[in-house]
Amino acid sequence: MLEAIGYWxxxxxxSAYPRPQKLVGGVDAKTRKAIVAYLxxxxxxxxxxxxxxxxxxxxxxxxxxxxxxxxxxxxxxGLPHYVEKHEVRLPAHFVAHAxxxxxxxxPKVKRIDDAPWIKWGAQQGADVDLIGWDALSWDDQKKxxxxxxxxxxxxxxxxxxxxxxxxxxxxxxxxxVLLPDARMARVRLLDGKATLLSGWDDWDAR
Ligand SMILES: [Zn+2]
Numbered sequence: 425m426l427e428a429i430g431y432w433x434x435x436x437x438x439s440a441y442p443r444p445q446k447l448v449g450g451v452d453a454k455t456r457k458a459i460v461a462y463l464x465x466x467x468x469x470x471x472x473x474x475x476x477x478x479x480x481x482x483x484x485x486x487x488x489x490x491x492x493x494x495x496x497x498x499x500x501x502g503l504p505h506y507v508e509k510h511e512v513r514l515p516a517h518f519v520a521h522a523x524x525x526x527x528x529x530x531p532k533v534k535r536i537d538d539a540p541w542i543k544w545g546a547q548q549g550a551d552v553d554l555i556g557w558d559a560l561s562w563d564d565q566k567k568x569x570x571x572x573x574x575x576x577x578x579x580x581x582x583x584x585x586x587x588x589x590x591x592x593x594x595x596x597x598x599x600x601v602l603l604p605d606a607r608m609a610r611v612r613l614l615d616g617k618a619t620l621l622s623g624w625d626d627w628d629a630r
Pocket of ligand 1: 478479480481482483484505509510
């Protein structure tokens with residue numbers, strides 16, 4: 425299997441993937457330049473319809489819509505942008521491979537293993553703690569939103585807002601919702617008590 429690198433946490437579909445915001449620094453300019461050149465020269469593994477976006481929201485719109493490979497690793501086409509513009513670091517064993525002059529090989533299999541990448545991200549402290557929180561099915565999202573809107577009186581910060589359910593926590597009957605202005609709110613279904621968060625930097629699962 426190909427080893428995944430450079431797949432990031434999605435603000436709107438939380439997962440175990442790391443946040444690149446937590447992986448900035450630690451690589452000198454010369455090495456970064458070599459890594460960027462290596463990543464850009466990857467071979468196309470897969471092409472998607474949907475376009476990627478920069479997690480730093482820097483305004484870059486050309487983030488690609490392919491996966492690349494060298495026959496050993498697989499990465500999204502937009503990964504060099506993170507290394508070049510945002511100085512994001514990547515696993516040392518990948519960097520060693522990239523700088524070793526090893527040839528690009530045709531992949532024998534197309535399957536991607538993301539377990540080592542997730543593990544590395546967690547070791548770097550770049551993962552998001554989601555313990556106790558789960559994604560909800562489409563049906564459950566609709567049901568809990570109806571319940572929630574019934575609790576929100578005029579004047580409540582979430583009243584009459586278009587909300588998107590990101591996660592739910594059964595233990596305390598809480599929801600994490602996304603607001604139209606990209607802020608998030610952690611809200612109790614019992615009484616609608618809400619805590620507003622500016623984004624994932626403010627997140628605390630407990
Ligand atoms: Zn960017």
